[in-house]
Amino acid sequence: MSVIAAPIRAKRVLPGFTLSLGTTLLYLTLIVLIPVAALVLKGAEMGPERFWRIVSSPRAVAAFQITLAAAAIATVFNAVYGVLMAWVLVRYEFPGKRLLDALMDVPFALPTAVAGLSLTALFSANGWFGAALHPAGIPVVYTIWGIALAMAFTSVPFVVRTVQPVLEDMDPALEQAAITLGARPWAVFWRVVCPAILPAWLAGCTTAFARSLGEFGAIVFIAGNLPFQTEIAALLAYIRLEEFDYNGASAIALVLLGFALVLLLTSNLLQFWAARAREGAR
Amino acid sequence: MAISISGLRKRFGQTDVLRGLELEITKGELVALLGPSGSGKTTLLKIIAGLEWPDTGRLEVDGENWLELAAQDRRIGFVFQHYALFPHMSVRDNLAFGLTVRPRAQRPGKAVIAAKVQELLHFLQITHLADRFPGQLSGGQRQRVALGRALAIEPKLLLLDEPFGALDAAIRRDLRRWLRGVHEATGSTTIFVTHDQEEAFELADRVVVMGEGRIEQIGHADTIHDHPASPFVARFMGATVELPVTLQAGRPEAAGLDLQALARRALPDGPATLFVRPEDIRPVPDSAAPWRIESRMSNGAHLRLVLRHATGAEAEADIPRRAVQAEALAPGASVRLRVEAGAIFPAERQGTAATTVSQPILKLESSK
Ligand SMILES: Nc1ncnc2c1ncn2[C@@H]1O[C@H](COP(=O)(O)OP(=O)(O)OP(=O)(O)O)[C@@H](O)[C@H]1O
Numbered sequence: 001m002s003v004i005a006a007p008i009r010a011k012r013v014l015p016g017f018t019l020s021l022g023t024t025l026l027y028l029t030l031i032v033l034i035p036v037a038a039l040v041l042k043g044a045e046m047g048p049e050r051f052w053r054i055v056s057s058p059r060a061v062a063a064f065q066i067t068l069a070a071a072a073i074a075t076v077f078n079a080v081y082g083v084l085m086a087w088v089l090v091r092y093e094f095p096g097k098r099l100l101d102a103l104m105d106v107p108f109a110l111p112t113a114v115a116g117l118s119l120t121a122l123f124s125a126n127g128w129f130g131a132a133l134h135p136a137g138i139p140v141v142y143t144i145w146g147i148a149l150a151m152a153f154t155s156v157p158f159v160v161r162t163v164q165p166v167l168e169d170m171d172p173a174l175e176q177a178a179i180t181l182g183a184r185p186w187a188v189f190w191r192v193v194c195p196a197i198l199p200a201w202l203a204g205c206t207t208a209f210a211r212s213l214g215e216f217g218a219i220v221f222i223a224g225n226l227p228f229q230t231e232i233a234a235l236l237a238y239i240r241l242e243e244f245d246y247n248g249a250s251a252i253a254l255v256l257l258g259f260a261l262v263l264l265l266t267s268n269l270l271q272f273w274a275a276r277a278r279e280g281a282r
Numbered sequence: 283m284a285i286s287i288s289g290l291r292k293r294f295g296q297t298d299v300l301r302g303l304e305l306e307i308t309k310g311e312l313v314a315l316l317g318p319s320g321s322g323k324t325t326l327l328k329i330i331a332g333l334e335w336p337d338t339g340r341l342e343v344d345g346e347n348w349l350e351l352a353a354q355d356r357r358i359g360f361v362f363q364h365y366a367l368f369p370h371m372s373v374r375d376n377l378a379f380g381l382t383v384r385p386r387a388q389r390p391g392k393a394v395i396a397a398k399v400q401e402l403l404h405f406l407q408i409t410h411l412a413d414r415f416p417g418q419l420s421g422g423q424r425q426r427v428a429l430g431r432a433l434a435i436e437p438k439l440l441l442l443d444e445p446f447g448a449l450d451a452a453i454r455r456d457l458r459r460w461l462r463g464v465h466e467a468t469g470s471t472t473i474f475v476t477h478d479q480e481e482a483f484e485l486a487d488r489v490v491v492m493g494e495g496r497i498e499q500i501g502h503a504d505t506i507h508d509h510p511a512s513p514f515v516a517r518f519m520g521a522t523v524e525l526p527v528t529l530q531a532g533r534p535e536a537a538g539l540d541l542q543a544l545a546r547r548a549l550p551d552g553p554a555t556l557f558v559r560p561e562d563i564r565p566v567p568d569s570a571a572p573w574r575i576e577s578r579m580s581n582g583a584h585l586r587l588v589l590r591h592a593t594g595a596e597a598e599a600d601i602p603r604r605a606v607q608a609e610a611l612a613p614g615a616s617v618r619l620r621v622e623a624g625a626i627f628p629a630e631r632q633g634t635a636a637t638t639v640s641q642p643i644l645k646l647e648s649s650k
């Protein structure tokens with residue numbers, strides 16, 4: 001989202017419009033556009049037939065399916081849990097609230113490999129949680145659930161941090177008005193709170209989903225990486241690269257890029273819609 | 283609905299917000315809650331609405347204990363200070379909210395709701411705004427929608443928190459008259475909060491003056507204006523000039539003050555404080571008097587004189603600019619102060635805040 005927002009924001013806040021815009025554009029070009037362009041060119045080089053053959057190979061398709069399914073599970077989980085977390089952080093006072101608030105950023109700050117290692121340690125057959133889950137017949141490590149778990153861990157802040165400010169800004173009088181008009185708690189939530197946080201929530205979920213599709217470090221440790229079973233697309237691209245199959249790697253990467261772009265576009269549209277709705281509300 | 287409040291107390295953390303309120307409101311009455319910022323007006327209103335709960339005290343409405351009743355079941359119309367319209371709903375949907383949100387068994391049919399909303403739109407004279415969103419309305423229009431939304435559930439009790447606070451003077455006056463009309467048309471008991479005296483007096487049957495979590499005085503506009511019950515009310519009602527006097531046989535006396543116009547009163551002899559509005563002070567040129575005019579300002583219609591006593595005490599007087607003696611009242615002139623009306627309270631003992639002890643209502647006949 002910052003890809004599009006940065007130059008617009010710079011224009012308003014920073015002095016020296018040309019300079020700041022120029023810097024931003026240069027930065028954007030070096031860091032984002034050139035690598036993306038290189039990837040696209042690489043993909044174009046191989047031609048559509050070859051590209052299609054690679055991305056529709058059974059192993060690649062399986063990898064995409066696993067990635068999408070796990071990301072969907074993780075996003076559904078985060079969609080619920082993230083809102084709950086934001087709600088708790090905004091609406092309740094309790095000891096350790098600030099600490100919890102700060103902890104919410106840990107998935108952003110923690111190297112994903114570290115996250116993957118600790119999750120694996122916790123959920124493996126003899127880890128703290130795994131020891132309880134395994135006998136109960138719920139293996140997490142080396143299954144799609146493990147992948148989803150790692151994805152959920154790394155992407156939950158996206159939901160929390162987009163919903164939280166909107167909840168904070170909400171006028172408590174809105175809910176009180178609904179209550180005096182006879183609305184029960186659920187009705188207040190569905191009819192007043194939900195519409196207010198919906199755009200931010202959708203945007204947060206989309207970003208979280210995009211992040212999950214691209215997650216790599218946290219997953220490779222916990223997934224087991226069995227082709228056709230627990231091999232994610234990003235890993236497959238990595239394996240192809242290791243085999244010096246540049247075309248194979250970039251074709252898969254291109255598909256992931258496509259997904260990510262579509263999702264980011266969606267997220268931006270949702271935020272644009274939200275901003276417009278909020279302006280309308282003033 | 284008849285409301286009976288007694289012994290109502292509420293504290294937020296360390297602050298006593300309500301310190302034991304007693305209040306009776308009869309059915310169909312229009313009552314104003316008047317008081318300075320932070321005196322607990324909103325808190326009282328919210329307790330009546332069920333949005334806050336008192337620590338102790340009773341709240342009975344038509345004999346029913348409302349402290350056991352959830353806010354949703356009180357059927358109150360509450361108008362919030364900043365309207366609190368639902369931003370994502372059209373005016374029509376805002377008005378319908380209280381009806382559509384009812385449990386299915388009590389919910390009127392779609393057509394009934396639509397008809398009711400139409401009727402409200404017409405009554406509020408905002409039919410042309412029905413499909414707009416709150417963001418597209420002016421302050422006055424939002425105010426109407428907020429009131430309409432509250433009226434839609436046909437409340438027997440209407441609570442308004444500074445309903446005109448954010449509007450400009452002309453619209454305030456219009457809406458005031460209009461609210462009075464609504465009150466008369468619906469016959470609902472109405473309580474509204476304001477810190478504008480004029481608004482309270484013009485609109486309300488009775489005015490409740492609150493100060494620091496207490497009810498300082500309840501009464502009609504004239505009574506509160508002429509016979510403030512406490513120094514707090516006197517100050518709040520604009521008697522900002524405080525003059526030390528001595529009471530002797532019920533008559534206040536002080537050097538340089540002409541207090542003939544004030545009636546005798548049943549107060550013990552001794553030091554007392556006279557509370558006067560600047561417009562009730564007439565400076566009269568008198569070269570032997572201890573007051574001196576320090577400065578003179580005009581706001582067009584009135585002259586405001588700042589007066590200084592030989593001992594350093596200060597007073598202010600407002601006189602019509604066209605008054606004859608205005609010429610003689612130049613800065614530097616010595617004057618005697620004729621007080622036309624005022625309230626007298628025994629002098630505050632050192633170290634005690636007299637505003638917090640309840641005082642007997644003092645009779646003061648002004649000879650205006
Ligand atoms: N939720 C709260 N938590 C803590 N203190 C509160 C809370 N609500 C109100 N107060 C305090 O209670 C006191 C009275 O507040 P209240 O809102 O009732 O005043 P008010 O008379 O409505 O004032 P105003 O005219 O400014 O609206 C204030 O000192 C306020 O700081």
Ligand SMILES: [Mg+2]
Pocket residue numbers: 323324325443
């Ligand atoms: Mg208030």
